[in-house]
Amino acid sequence: MATATSTTGIRRTLRALLIPSLALLSALLAGAVVMLLSGDDPMAAYSGLFQGAFGDGKGWARTIRKTVPFVLTGLSVALAFKVSLFNIGASGQFVMGSVFAVAVGINFEGLPIFIHLPLALIAGIIGGLLWGAIPGILKVYTGAHEVIVTIMLNYVASLFGGWTVYAGGTQGQTPGPLWDRTAGAISETPDVLLSAQIPWLFGPPYRVHYGIFLALAAAILVWWLIFKTPLGFEMRTVGHNMRAARYAGIRVNFTIILTMALAGALAGLAGAIETLGLNHKFAPEFGGAVGFDGITVALLGQTHPIGVLLAAFMFGALDGGAATMQFVSGVPADIIQIIQALVLAFVAAPLIIRMLFRLRQQTDQDAGSAVSTSWGGT
Amino acid sequence: MTAAQSTQAQQANAGPPKLAVNGITKLFPGVVANRDIDLALHEGEILALLGENGAGKSTLMNIIYGLYQPTEGRILVDGRPVDLHSPRDAIDLGIGMVHQHFQLVPVMTVIDNIMLGSESVDRGLLDRESVSAQINELSERYNMPVDPNAVIEDLPVGVQQRVEILKALYRNADILILDEPTSVLTPQEIEGLFKVMELLRSQGKSIIFITHKLKEVLRIADRIAVLRRGEMVGEADPATVSQEDLAALMVGRKVTLEVEKEAASAGEVLLQIREIEAYTDLGEPALRGVSLDVRAGEIVGVAGVQGNGQTELVEVVTGLRPATAGSVRINNVDMTNAPPRRITEEGAICHVPEDRHMYGMVDAYSVADNLVLSSYYKRPFSSGLTMNEQAIAQHAEELVAQFDVRTPSVRTSGANLSGGNQQKMVVAREFGRPIRLLVAAQPTRGIDVGSIEFIHSQIVAKRDEGVAVLLVSYELDEIMALSDRIAVMFHGQISAILPRSQATREKIGLLMAGVSAEDESPAG
Numbered sequence: 082m083a084t085a086t087s088t089t090g091i092r093r094t095l096r097a098l099l100i101p102s103l104a105l106l107s108a109l110l111a112g113a114v115v116m117l118l119s120g121d122d123p124m125a126a127y128s129g130l131f132q133g134a135f136g137d138g139k140g141w142a143r144t145i146r147k148t149v150p151f152v153l154t155g156l157s158v159a160l161a162f163k164v165s166l167f168n169i170g171a172s173g174q175f176v177m178g179s180v181f182a183v184a185v186g187i188n189f190e191g192l193p194i195f196i197h198l199p200l201a202l203i204a205g206i207i208g209g210l211l212w213g214a215i216p217g218i219l220k221v222y223t224g225a226h227e228v229i230v231t232i233m234l235n236y237v238a239s240l241f242g243g244w245t246v247y248a249g250g251t252q253g254q255t256p257g258p259l260w261d262r263t264a265g266a267i268s269e270t271p272d273v274l275l276s277a278q279i280p281w282l283f284g285p286p287y288r289v290h291y292g293i294f295l296a297l298a299a300a301i302l303v304w305w306l307i308f309k310t311p312l313g314f315e316m317r318t319v320g321h322n323m324r325a326a327r328y329a330g331i332r333v334n335f336t337i338i339l340t341m342a343l344a345g346a347l348a349g350l351a352g353a354i355e356t357l358g359l360n361h362k363f364a365p366e367f368g369g370a371v372g373f374d375g376i377t378v379a380l381l382g383q384t385h386p387i388g389v390l391l392a393a394f395m396f397g398a399l400d401g402g403a404a405t406m407q408f409v410s411g412v413p414a415d416i417i418q419i420i421q422a423l424v425l426a427f428v429a430a431p432l433i434i435r436m437l438f439r440l441r442q443q444t445d446q447d448a449g450s451a452v453s454t455s456w457g458g459t
Numbered sequence: 460m461t462a463a464q465s466t467q468a469q470q471a472n473a474g475p476p477k478l479a480v481n482g483i484t485k486l487f488p489g490v491v492a493n494r495d496i497d498l499a500l501h502e503g504e505i506l507a508l509l510g511e512n513g514a515g516k517s518t519l520m521n522i523i524y525g526l527y528q529p530t531e532g533r534i535l536v537d538g539r540p541v542d543l544h545s546p547r548d549a550i551d552l553g554i555g556m557v558h559q560h561f562q563l564v565p566v567m568t569v570i571d572n573i574m575l576g577s578e579s580v581d582r583g584l585l586d587r588e589s590v591s592a593q594i595n596e597l598s599e600r601y602n603m604p605v606d607p608n609a610v611i612e613d614l615p616v617g618v619q620q621r622v623e624i625l626k627a628l629y630r631n632a633d634i635l636i637l638d639e640p641t642s643v644l645t646p647q648e649i650e651g652l653f654k655v656m657e658l659l660r661s662q663g664k665s666i667i668f669i670t671h672k673l674k675e676v677l678r679i680a681d682r683i684a685v686l687r688r689g690e691m692v693g694e695a696d697p698a699t700v701s702q703e704d705l706a707a708l709m710v711g712r713k714v715t716l717e718v719e720k721e722a723a724s725a726g727e728v729l730l731q732i733r734e735i736e737a738y739t740d741l742g743e744p745a746l747r748g749v750s751l752d753v754r755a756g757e758i759v760g761v762a763g764v765q766g767n768g769q770t771e772l773v774e775v776v777t778g779l780r781p782a783t784a785g786s787v788r789i790n791n792v793d794m795t796n797a798p799p800r801r802i803t804e805e806g807a808i809c810h811v812p813e814d815r816h817m818y819g820m821v822d823a824y825s826v827a828d829n830l831v832l833s834s835y836y837k838r839p840f841s842s843g844l845t846m847n848e849q850a851i852a853q854h855a856e857e858l859v860a861q862f863d864v865r866t867p868s869v870r871t872s873g874a875n876l877s878g879g880n881q882q883k884m885v886v887a888r889e890f891g892r893p894i895r896l897l898v899a900a901q902p903t904r905g906i907d908v909g910s911i912e913f914i915h916s917q918i919v920a921k922r923d924e925g926v927a928v929l930l931v932s933y934e935l936d937e938i939m940a941l942s943d944r945i946a947v948m949f950h951g952q953i954s955a956i957l958p959r960s961q962a963t964r965e966k967i968g969l970l971m972a973g974v975s976a977e978d979e980s981p982a983g
Contacts, residue, residue, distance in 0.1 A: 311841045321821045328818040329832045330800030
């Protein structure tokens with residue numbers, strides 16, 4: 082009995098890994114074709130990529146550093162998926178998390194690190210949480226689709242973030258409240274106080290901070306929440322069958338709002354960690370993209386927390402090795418973004434992968450159908 | 460080709476059969492839906508295809524209608540092998556199908572629906588007049604009166620079905636497949652349909668009549684073919700075979716068709732419904748002042764054609780749909796519009812929902828998780844922050860054994876169970892806890908005879924324990940078999956409440972059709 086269960090467990094895991102692995106492989110092959118078409122050498126590019134990501138200590142450091150935010154924004158999107166909600170808003174939630182965290186991080190001089198740093202992190206979490214809760218509340222009370230609302234809130238967050246660090250105009254317009262007065266015409270905040278910075282695990286030149294442990298802890302926490310707690314049971318029930326959830330006495334509206342808030346909190350934490358651990362300040366150009374990549378990471382990870390960890394690591398390696406690839410092979414680093422976009426296309430359209438590799442359609446629902454179910458409405 | 464024809468011809472008395480199915484096997488991944496099926500349909504014959512849910516009736520019909528391609532075997536029409544790649548091919552060969560769920564566009568007229576897909580065109584414009592004339596001619600010939608200009612959604616279900624049949628006849632169908640055509644009809648409408656079928660037969664049409672209702676088969680069929688687990692297990696002659704024999708053939712063992720029960724000893728009123736009003740999802744009035752009492756130890760059956768407010772009544776009682784007026788009291792506590800969980804807990808109520816896939820279960824969940832769907836948050840399944848998987852699994856093992864849910868393991872996902880076992884799983888969950896009030900909507904919908912027998916006996920057992928039972932069913936036989944009192948719903952109202960002793964099929968049938976009975980007074 083026990084062995085039977087564990088073998089089916091392994092089989093299920095392998096099956097879950099199949100589509101994402103093939104999607105990644107297909108994206109790399111398609112990337113190679115693009116390189117060939119533009120007269121580049123894909124072998125040189127990919128060996129440069131690997132070297133850059135894992136070639137030495139600095140490579141590994143880059144990969145891990147890039148992995149951290151992908152883990153958290155990926156978890157944010159994946160958690161919402163479990164409740165059949167499509168959180169396109171990780172980008173805006175990330176920005177809000179950054180702004181809230183930096184607002185605490187540049188103030189309160191004299192606080193000890195064990196108070197200041199947690200405060201700043203919590204501020205970031207709250208920023209993302211509030212930004213995530215809004216689409217949840219609007220969905221429940223007005224029926225507004227979370228996809229539309231989160232997309233629009235991304236713009237709002239981005240513009241809000243820009244305003245907070247606005248350097249002021251030449252005609253004497255008021256600068257933003259978080260703007261660094263010593264920065265001249267540059268729109269950015271001052272550096273986060275040392276007492277609010279996440280300490281280095283390995284200092285320069287590696288620049289790996291303790292945020293990686295926060296990301297790992299978040300992944301475990303999300304896994305535990307979804308699969309081990311009554312709340313997670315409620316969330317999954319709402320995600321699978323909203324009517325059955327109501328029938329079972331689950332407060333569906335509450336669950337939707339809570340899920341969106343928690344998803345926002347995860348993306349907000351991502352923003353806080355990037356700000357307090359790596360950038361040490363906020364500027365309009367920080368953020369955004371990593372939130373959108375969270376969608377790809379969540380789908381590549383089959384919306385499972387462990388899968389998200391693996392997918393985030395893959396994306397971290399792609400980003401970490403991109404610069405070296407360009408340096409070694411001359412292939413522009415932008416090709417990495419093309420590959421990442423192709424990964425999304427292949428994961429979101431598992432039918433293409435099934436056709437390419439002649440796989441049989443699975444009978445039971447697999448996580449690859451997350452996109453279609455979340456768009457189904459009820 | 461000719462060799463096969465001659466074998467077929469030997470089977471039939473005269474000429475090749477209208478439609479022959481030779482050695483059809485259909486494999487789906489992991490499932491044999493049809494295995495080596497032979498079937499012949501002769502001209503001017505009504506062939507009943509009998510079988511439980513999941514026996515492979517629909518698969519076979521979908522193959523004949525070109526929706527599926529068989530893995531093996533072939534189909535012959537008029538003795539000629541044919542290739543069916545789509546319903547279009549089937550229609551061209553004179554095969555027409557009336558699906559259980561009508562394929563009509565509700566906002567379009569009868570004419571438009573009938574010509575849809577084979578439009579008659581005159582100088583680039585739709586030629587509705589000639590179609591209308593043809594419809595009139597057909598409806599006269601087969602005695603199916605219908606107004607060609609009526610809009611489908613305004614028509615009663617029985618007339619919509621007529622339109623479906625006319626649609627097939629308009630496309631020159633000689634072979635008609637009727638998939639569970641009686642499930643949406645009142646007894647009187649069923650009799651009307653049978654008259655039409657007889658008329659069609661007398662004019663040389665061949666009909667395959669799919670059903671799981673034994674009485675109807677014996678009433679109308681010329682020949683009966685029985686499918687079980689994808690295989691043809693026998694043919695029967697309706698003149699000589701009994702209902703019991705057919706049921707045994709269908710299920711593969713002896714079954715008791717009658718529900719054995721003692722007289723009810725009704726106690727105090729446990730469920731009191733007063734003047735309830737509610738709306739459908741589309742905002743139309745569904746309940747217009749419904750009052751009903753259910754006492755401890757009695758089964759009150761709500762009869763009626765589907766869509767007369769039964770669904771909404773159950774949803775209001777269980778807290779899933781708001782009542783806009785009136786009150787619901789359970790055990791003398793006002794529960795009008797209370798949250799479902801409060802009704803479940805304080806009312807000690809259990810609810811077997813009408814549609815198990817929509818409400819009653821989560822397909823992707825394991826049997827074990829489905830069995831705690833309404834109690835997952837309680838001890839021992841949940842202790843504080845975490846769920847106790849061992850307790851959930853143990854609970855599942857017990858219920859699966861007690862209610863005979865056939866599943867490879869309690870970890871198997873609910874979706875992989877057969878319909879009957881899914882329903883038994885839902886019943887096990889709802890019956891497996893202490894209750895005072897049972898609300899059962901269509902408790903045996905789409906499940907096999909064996910499971911029906913079991914669930915019926917469980918419902919009677921609950922009644923005998925003193926549970927008040929509100930039973931909603933569209934199967935009049937089920938209502939008649941189980942109820943101590945029968946309430947008939949029509950157009951959102953209860954048109955009559957009769958003690959079982961005074962209820963006859965004819966009387967109930969008339970009430971279901973909205974014919975008021977002067978001598979019956981609605982009373983609590």
